Amino acid sequence: MITDMDRYDNHRVLVVLPHPDDESFGVSGSLAKYVKNGSQVTYACLTLGQMARNMGSPLFANRITLPEIRKEELAQSCRAIGIQDLRMLGFHDKTIEFEERELLDGAISAVIEELNPTVIYTFYPGYAVHPDHDATGAAVVRCVENLPAERRPVVRAMAFSRGCEDIIGAPDVRVDVKDFVKQKVASVQSHKSQFWVPELKKASQKDLEDRFGTERFWTLKFD
Amino acid sequence: MLPIDPQYIQQRIDEMKDQDLYIHLELTNGAYAAHNDASRHPAANFITNAVIRYVHGGISGVGPYRVGLKMEQGWIYSEGLTHYEETEQDRLILAGHDKDGKLVVALQISPYPFK
Numbered sequence: 001m002i003t004d005m006d007r008y009d010n011h012r013v014l015v016v017l018p019h020p021d022d023e024s025f026g027v028s029g030s031l032a033k034y035v036k037n038g039s040q041v042t043y044a045c046l047t048l049g050q051m052a053r054n055m056g057s058p059l060f061a062n063r064i065t066l067p068e069i070r071k072e073e074l075a076q077s078c079r080a081i082g083i084q085d086l087r088m089l090g091f092h093d094k095t096i097e098f099e100e101r102e103l104l105d106g107a108i109s110a111v112i113e114e115l116n117p118t119v120i121y122t123f124y125p126g127y128a129v130h131p132d133h134d135a136t137g138a139a140v141v142r143c144v145e146n147l148p149a150e151r152r153p154v155v156r157a158m159a160f161s162r163g164c165e166d167i168i169g170a171p172d173v174r175v176d177v178k179d180f181v182k183q184k185v186a187s188v189q190s191h192k193s194q195f196w197v198p199e200l201k202k203a204s205q206k207d208l209e210d211r212f213g214t215e216r217f218w219t220l221k222f223d
Numbered sequence: 224m225l226p227i228d229p230q231y232i233q234q235r236i237d238e239m240k241d242q243d244l245y246i247h248l249e250l251t252n253g254a255y256a257a258h259n260d261a262s263r264h265p266a267a268n269f270i271t272n273a274v275i276r277y278v279h280g281g282i283s284g285v286g287p288y289r290v291g292l293k294m295e296q297g298w299i300y301s302e303g304l305t306h307y308e309e310t311e312q313d314r315l316i317l318a319g320h321d322k323d324g325k326l327v328v329a330l331q332i333s334p335y336p337f338k
Contacts, residue, residue, distance in 0.1 A: 051300075092297075092298050094291070094298075094300050095291050095293070095298050095300065097281070097283045097289070097291065098279075098280070098281040098283065098289075098290075098291025098292075098293065098298075098300075099293070100279050100293070131283065131284070131289065
């Protein structure tokens with residue numbers, strides 16, 4: 001079944017992802033849609049992606065400068081999308097699965113408590129390829145499970161591991177973001193140290209809509 | 224060496240926390256990497272007998288395994304681990320070997336220095 005939320009206004013959206021740039025390809029169009037329709041979007045980004053191997057092309061970053069550069073790129077991506085509230089939670093890249101659970105869950109729960117979101121976007125634990133992605137999704141699930149059932153927000157997850165649909169089925173939510181490909185491309189281009197896609201500059205609106213016009217999510221189920 | 228048993232290694236990691244330890248951490252794709260295959264980039268590094276102390280640590284993955292050790296300030300991270308040395312009782316000797324059996328990564332921690 002293919003559904004889409006009929007309303008993008010009046011939501012308090014919380015995005016919990018581990019790396020600057022995790023928002024770009026998977027969820028930036030939907031976030032721009034929420035913002036355009038008057039919803040409040042908070043992005044809690046767990047790390048600064050400081051262990052990334054991409055250093056720009058041509059090279060302009062190094063291990064020392066990368067965290068600060070990625071912080072700026074993240075802020076620029078949020079401006080491009082229109083995200084009103086960016087939180088950088090200060091964890092270290094590649095360590096989310098090893099982090100002390102109380103500390104990790106405590107930081108995420110504190111944001112949930114403060115904002116009381118209507119919907120949370122994160123990665124689908126186990127089906128999001130990078131250990132930090134899976135560990136972030138798992139932490140969000142634990143935090144939401146801890147809430148009384150009536151206070152639980154909707155949790156929408158991104159999955160992209162090979163063959164994942166054979167196991168978890170097709171995504172139940174497809175969002176039409178054709179009207180927001182401009183913001184989405186700008187989000188991608190904000191992360192200059194990580195992505196270089198010069199062909200996007202020349203791509204027609206039609207090409208961009210075909211490539212970026214739909215975002216897909218799985219709604220996670222809680223008992 | 225034996226294939227890693229993550230539950231056992233987790234227990235060893237827990238036993239060694241909160242104490243000064245010598246570490247040997249190494250990653251290499253071999254001095255002949257580019258000689259044998261020009262498309263490869265030869266890279267290697269090691270740090271040996273630096274003193275560390277971690278407050279929290281874990282092993283993760285389904286093999287090859289990852290280990291993360293959280294220190295008062297900073298982290299130690301190692302990916303690609305496949306084997307451990309079962310004869311070692313007081314030192315933790317972990318390694319990652321490629322399909323030809325060659326060492327690619329080593330993570331060793333010990334209460335006394337490595338020779």
